[in-house]
Amino acid sequence: MRLQGKLAIVTAAASGMGRAGVERFVREGARVAAIDISAEALDRLVADFGAGKVVPIVADLSTPDGARDSIDQAVAALGGADILWAHAGMPGPASVENLDIDAYRKAIDLNVTSATLGAGQVAAHMRARGGGAIVFTSSISGLVGSMMSPIYSAAKWAVVGLTKSLALALAGDNIRVNVVCPGLADTPMKAGFTGRSGDPAEAAANEAKVVGAVPMGRLVKPGEVADAVLWLVSDEASFVTGVALPVDGGFTAR
Template sequence: MRLQGRLAIVTAAASGMGRAGVERFVREGAQVAAIDIDPAALDALVAEFGADRITPIAADLSTPEGARGSIDQAVAALGGADILWAHAGMPGPASVETLDLVAYQKAIDLNITSAVLGAGQVAPHMRARGGGAIIFTSSISGLVGSMMSPIYSAAKWGVVGLAKSLALALAPDNIRVNVVCPGLTDTPMKLGFTGRSGDPAEAAANEARIVAAVPLGRLVKPGEVADAVLWLASDEASFVTGVALPVDGGFTAR
């Protein structure tokens, strides 16, 4: 098992890509602290994978108290930390011309500030254990511009820059820092990107247009992103740091 005995923290852990990551981490031998805003979904996660393997932590990562406090709770429960997958994020506002500043700030806080605070909170604990692996979730929108989600894109570009910078800063401590960049993924959140107006026809048309631009011709599956994160967290990627890894069916290869 690739993560036998490792202590892992996953944010936005109770659904979609995060949930798939928890499943893989547990399967590969890790003890997992699962952080999510939805207590009921966390309960379901524990029911499936077992309280002996999963520590559920309910927190709102868009607040500094939630972002920092949840990591502290996770480290205390696990007895340390070897892996952090900072996965929390949200689409955010679609337009800069009619920008809701409250919605804008929440998107920035969740997409990038929570990643900054989580990494800062966990790094000393990884250093104390001789190293670790931090993986952030960005997006293809952190590698190329997004006409539908400019605020999201701006935040996710920031996450890529954060990962590359921390990879340099934390390398002397044997802490590897990488970022995974999924394309449009088949999770409930996809409607936050394709169906902002609430019109199902518009959502379907937007999805079809995105799929048409993917060389492999489909959406990403949550497990495919989780598999990439599992590899980045494992010793198989022991000499990989500072990488922004697209999981996008070739979208960004054009």
């Protein structure tokens, strides 16, 4: 087991990639504090993977108090922290024209601020255990521009910069910091990118456009992203830090 005895925290843990990550972490021997805004989805997570292995924590990570307090609750419940996968995010507004400033701020808060506060809150606990591994979730939109999602792209570029900076700052504490950059994934959030107008035909056309630009010709599966994160937090990646790892079927290889 690659994570035997490890104490892990996963945000946005109850669906999609986060849920796949919880499944893999538990399978590999970790105890997991699963943070999500949905109490019902967390209940299903615990029922599926075991109350002794998964600790549910309900929090709104778009608020500073939620982002900080949820990490503190997780550390208290687990008795420490070796791993943080800061996965929470949202698409945000589709255009900068006539920008809804509240929607903009919420997107920045959830994508960037929650990751920043989570890392800041967990670092001392990892240091006390002799080190740890932090993984953020960015996107291919954090590596190349996104015509459909400029706010999301700006936020995810910030997450990549945060990763590289913290990798340097925390290396001396044996805390590794990396970021995974998925392509468009087949998750509940997909419609927030492809179908913002609510028109199914437009959503299908946008998805086809994205798939057509992927050399491997399909969307990424949640489990494929979780597998990449599992490797990044395991000892198999013990000398890997500051890396932005695309999981995108070759999209960013051009």
